Amino acid sequence: MTSIGEAKEKVPLLEIKGVTFHAGDKGILNEFSMSMEVSEVHALLGANGTGKSTLAYLIMGCEGYSPTSGEIRFEGKAINDLRIHERAQLGITMAWQEPVRFEGISVRDYLSLKQEGTDSSGYLEMVGLSAELYLGRMVDKCLSGGERKRIELASVLALHPKLAILDEPDSGIDMLSTRDIINVINIFRENGSSVLLITHREEIALISDKASQICRGKIVCSGSPHEVAEYYKAGKCLVCDGKVCAYV
Amino acid sequence: MSVTERYALMYDLDALMKAFGEAGGDKGILASNEIAHLVADGHKLLSMRSLEGLEVDARETLTGISAKVTVKEGIKIKNPVHLCFGILHKKGTQKIRMDVKLEKNSSARFIAHCIFPKAEKVKHIMDAVVELGEGAEMRYSETHFHGLYGGIEVVPKSVVTVARNGRYFTDFTLITGRVGKLDIDYSVEAGENAVTELTARVFGHANDNIKIKEKVILAGENSRGLIKTRVALEDEAEAEVTGITEGNAAGARGHVDCMEIVKDNAVAKAIPIVNVTNPLAKVTHEAAIGSVDKRQMETLMAHGLTPEEAVDVIVKGILK
Ligand SMILES: Nc1ncnc2c1ncn2[C@@H]1O[C@H](COP(=O)(O)OP(=O)(O)OP(=O)(O)O)[C@@H](O)[C@H]1O
Numbered sequence: 141m142t143s144i145g146e147a148k149e150k151v152p153l154l155e156i157k158g159v160t161f162h163a164g165d166k167g168i169l170n171e172f173s174m175s176m177e178v179s180e181v182h183a184l185l186g187a188n189g190t191g192k193s194t195l196a197y198l199i200m201g202c203e204g205y206s207p208t209s210g211e212i213r214f215e216g217k218a219i220n221d222l223r224i225h226e227r228a229q230l231g232i233t234m235a236w237q238e239p240v241r242f243e244g245i246s247v248r249d250y251l252s253l254k255q256e257g258t259d260s261s262g263y264l265e266m267v268g269l270s271a272e273l274y275l276g277r278m279v280d281k282c283l284s285g286g287e288r289k290r291i292e293l294a295s296v297l298a299l300h301p302k303l304a305i306l307d308e309p310d311s312g313i314d315m316l317s318t319r320d321i322i323n324v325i326n327i328f329r330e331n332g333s334s335v336l337l338i339t340h341r342e343e344i345a346l347i348s349d350k351a352s353q354i355c356r357g358k359i360v361c362s363g364s365p366h367e368v369a370e371y372y373k374a375g376k377c378l379v380c381d382g383k384v385c386a387y388v
Numbered sequence: 389m390s391v392t393e394r395y396a397l398m399y400d401l402d403a404l405m406k407a408f409g410e411a412g413g414d415k416g417i418l419a420s421n422e423i424a425h426l427v428a429d430g431h432k433l434l435s436m437r438s439l440e441g442l443e444v445d446a447r448e449t450l451t452g453i454s455a456k457v458t459v460k461e462g463i464k465i466k467n468p469v470h471l472c473f474g475i476l477h478k479k480g481t482q483k484i485r486m487d488v489k490l491e492k493n494s495s496a497r498f499i500a501h502c503i504f505p506k507a508e509k510v511k512h513i514m515d516a517v518v519e520l521g522e523g524a525e526m527r528y529s530e531t532h533f534h535g536l537y538g539g540i541e542v543v544p545k546s547v548v549t550v551a552r553n554g555r556y557f558t559d560f561t562l563i564t565g566r567v568g569k570l571d572i573d574y575s576v577e578a579g580e581n582a583v584t585e586l587t588a589r590v591f592g593h594a595n596d597n598i599k600i601k602e603k604v605i606l607a608g609e610n611s612r613g614l615i616k617t618r619v620a621l622e623d624e625a626e627a628e629v630t631g632i633t634e635g636n637a638a639g640a641r642g643h644v645d646c647m648e649i650v651k652d653n654a655v656a657k658a659i660p661i662v663n664v665t666n667p668l669a670k671v672t673h674e675a676a677i678g679s680v681d682k683r684q685m686e687t688l689m690a691h692g693l694t695p696e697e698a699v700d701v702i703v704k705g706i707l708k
């Protein structure tokens with residue numbers, strides 16, 4: 141029985157409970173479970189093709205990505221049946237691994253989607269781009285890969301989400317420098333946003349509060365970033381016997 | 389002209405300028421001595437002004453206006469020349485015949501507004517012959533406003549020749565209100581080193597019917613041509629876009645870029661025709677027809693936009 145004054149059990153911000161996901165007959169996530177607290181930066185490490193982006197799409201609610209079984213909860217509420225914009229309105233958003241281009245939409249407009257009239261110059265500076273040079277440009281094919289990724293990050297910062305899913309912010313031809321990325325993650329942290337940080341890079345994972353390693357659609361190790369880094373470097377993964385994880 | 393006639397003319401001019409202002413036009417253009425213009429309602433010529441080095445000569449015909457615009461050799465016109473054509477009544481026909489000539493090394497920019505706010509049974513035919521001399525540069529943008537009834541047929545036709553080192557850029561926009569029936573037929577022949585770019589943006593609704601045929605003949609060595617078409621369609625609207633590029637000379641480069649977004653029961657068709665007769669010419673084309681891109685939708689929805697808002701932002705973007 142709960143006595144008066146006893147602290148209520150803390151509800152995690154995000155809870156993924158035994159999520160399995162198949163695309164056609166291919167199993168991609170296998171009884172996947174993890175949870176995140178408010179303001180937590182959680183690094184998710186994993187080799188190519190282990191299911192990281194798929195997990196991001198499932199949390200965001202992309203079309204064709206609803207769990208075959210299992211449940212996703214946000215602030216204690218099941219969100220399996222919510223569409224992307226409804227999840228976004230709850231405070232979930234993501235920066236895509238390969239952000240799409242838009243014709244005729246300026247960086248200024250892109251950064252102030254849903255918040256017309258706000259000054260977005262600051263967000264560009266936070267991701268290392270000059271507002272003067274970029275606000276008037278289009279979010280189209282003329283941006284380099286790295287510029288587009290930085291703008292995606294700036295747009296996510298501008299939304300002040302409760303949960304930002306960053307899918308390999310450090311990947312791409314024009315790579316974001318490690319320092320810039322760490323800086324951006326710290327800004328999310330200062331703003332009270334939680335970050336699910338998908339990455340291959342250990343030095344970036346090390347700034348997180350907690351890390352997990354995914355292999356073949358399952359978490360194989362979870363704990364402090366240092367512990368997880370040690371685990372995969374040692375190739376101890378029980379799921380793949382170090383064969384898949386070795387590529388991380 | 390009698391006092392009554394003059395008064396009637398002023399009244400019509402006022403009404404057209406009011407519609408022009410509502411359509412985003414700058415009404416101050418009539419007052420300025422430094423801006424050439426031509427304004428006509430139906431087959432009534434309401435106002436025109438020439439400038440030094442730029443002759444505007446127009447007369448009324450039985451069904452419309454016949455106008456001649458000439459920019460003299462070497463003259464570079466600083467302010468855009470404004471053309472405003474329209475029919476303010478619900479019914480009527482307007483036939484415009486334009487002969488535009490930009491002499492050697494001259495340049496001018498034209499801004500045309502075609503306004504038919506109450507069109508229920510209106511026909512607007514534009515027949516233009518444009519000649520750009522050596523090294524001349526012309527920029528022409530035409531914006532249409534057809535009101536909400538869709539009772540209009542618009543048939544713009546132009547035949548353009550661009551001489552050596554000339555540059556011709558044109559832009560057709562019809563994105564507010566109904567289209568009605570639109571049948572564009574543009575043809576441009578580019579000489580040596582000439583550059584030509586044709587852009588059209590149209591948003592069709594209800595049972596609007598859109599036909600766009602644009603042709604660029606790259607006749608001169610190292611000439612360049614781009615045909616860019618952006619069409620968005622909803623409801624039962626239909627569009628057929630034909631982009632033709634001929635590469636007939638060495639070093640000629642052409643590109644056709646057509647994008648059509650369809651919603652509801654709309655039907656879109658793109659016909660890119662590429663004809664290369666010189667092995668050293670190169671023409672490319674891309675055509676994308678379909679519903680709104682899924683990844684673009686998802687990205688905007690992840691920013692909190694509803695699906696309807698997301699479609700709106702994407703369509704506005706491509707028509708911009
Ligand atoms: N819709 C789909 N249909 C079939 N297979 C899919 C589908 N989506 C993803 N996959 C497969 O699922 C696996 C996981 O893909 P996912 O994109 O999640 O990997 P990832 O961990 O993000 O990899 P990377 O590090 O390369 O980005 C891959 O083998 C991929 O080919």
Ligand SMILES: [Mg+2]
Nearest residue numbers: 192193194237
């Ligand atoms: Mg991925």
